[in-house]
Amino acid sequence: MEVSPLCVILVKSDSKGDRLLFRYPFVHYESPETLSKTKRNPYALPTAEDLLQTSVVPISTISKRGLTGFSDEVLSSLFAVKNDLCNRKFELKVNDVRFVSHPTQLQLRNKQTEKDDTGIMLINIVFSLSALASHSVVKCYHDLSKRIGIILRHEEKRCGYISEQTQTMMAAHDDSCTNNNGAAFEVILQKCTLAANIKKLYEDLCSTGLVNIRLNSWIPLSFCLPQKAHQWHLKGKLVEPEDIDRCLLALRPYHSLLLLHPVQHLINFTSLDSSPSLVQMLSQYSPMKNLQKLAKDSDLSLKHVFELTAHLVYWAKATVIFPVCSKNNYTIASDAPISLRSGLIDMYSTFFPGGNLIRALSEFSLPTSLGQITNPLCNPSPEPDLIKSIIWMLQHHLLVQLHTYVQYMPTDNGISSTKCSRQYVKTPPRTSSVLSTSFPEPSRTESESGTSTVSEAQDFPKHFALESITFASTDDDKHNYQEELLHDFPTEESTQIFKIPATNNPEDLKLFARLCRKGYFQGNHHLEEIMYLENLPRSQLLQLLDKFRDVLVTYETEDPAIAMFSSSSYL
Incomplete structure (x- = not known):
């Protein structure tokens, strides 16, 4: 679906009447009668149906040159609306144009009296x-038109x-002696800065979808058309603002920011109306830092870092990832352009002299972590060149x-259908507001004194205390504490769980x-999220999954919160 504008039109209406002042691109107007004559076959014979009933075939008003089929007089009459329609949304559909x-x-x-008394x-x-x-x-x-009007x-x-610009435009129209208003528009484009701004606005919307201009060389106008702006890095995908909102609403402190341009490019791009805190955050940027660490290094609040991240993502300057570390599992994207004719191969060789993109990608034909590629005996941490290659x-x-x-999966048929009194505790939803003043906090124990951190490599604090429980060593007492811990589980499920040797350990059970009660084992939370929300170390969580593997099934897939930036099947 094409999202670029066909034409931008400027219409005025005052006590002297209404008039179309400028349009871009401007093309020679052809009447519907002329178009119908040029498209009619002179050798065609009328049929009986044509003689009995003449049907009017709609004529397309869209061509390669832009908007056609509408004279300036018609457009000025359509858009010189009455006072009742002012300062509100105006939408009109005519044939195949909206x-x-x-x-x-x-x-x-x-200007003479410096008073607003001319009408x-x-x-x-x-x-x-x-x-x-x-x-x-x-x-x-509509939002762009409203902002320009303001x-x-x-x-x-x-x-x-506006008084000065409209007078110049009206004079150009009056001086034009031809029916082709293109001559008047050319003069207006040379003399009027407003017309030049409209031209620049149209070209930016059609090329990148990003607008950065100063109206009257004074007030900056910044605008992003996300459906167009994201097409340069997501080929063939139409990203709607709602898709971006879903991603931003699922931001967590353990996520990271991945810039799609060099830092200096972003600083230059935002210099028109940039925030000092944005430059401050970019100075501490690293894709190996999570947002919480980035906020700490930048001396900014976590909420403000979330806001700046949302701004960069919306403007197609960055995406959301997990911090690059040795434990991340990567695989080749299903829609990756890995053909030998792909231009990315030459780009990779230019960025990494002597490197080969196909060979680098072959390491990830199967899900592979950076720790598996690196030899732990020679170099326990990934090499810097490997990290740069992954980021690229x-x-x-x-x-x-x-x-x-x-x-x-406690039974062969999944969760038991037997009704039970167990109530799952709702964990913090994945769509909590990114701009809220509070974020989901990990579970803490009294021994932690209310402190919690999230490390760069997602290796969370390796301490977790359970409430001390003293049990007797007799089989009856052992059965009693098992029944007590699983009192709200259906009998069919608890029977299968009791067969697992790990139930002998009260802390593991x-x-x-x-x-399980909190709903973490329903396929909606990945390990990194469970680790964050429950303040669990990775090693303890992995050991628990291994001990209860008879009733737990694990599988690997993308995080749907950020999959819109990588998977074509998500959109």
């Missing part, structure tokens, strides 16, 4: 789109900018990270029962 705008009223300023003018910046444009695309263009109203009040392949979406999920 027009979207936000008509704005402004008080004209008299009221309607200014309407209209975007023409394909009629098939989605609701989210229409919403984005800026123009401010500039008119400050220095009479993640930036180009050649690799995906797999996470381990756990499914509770208590931890298993607690995690």
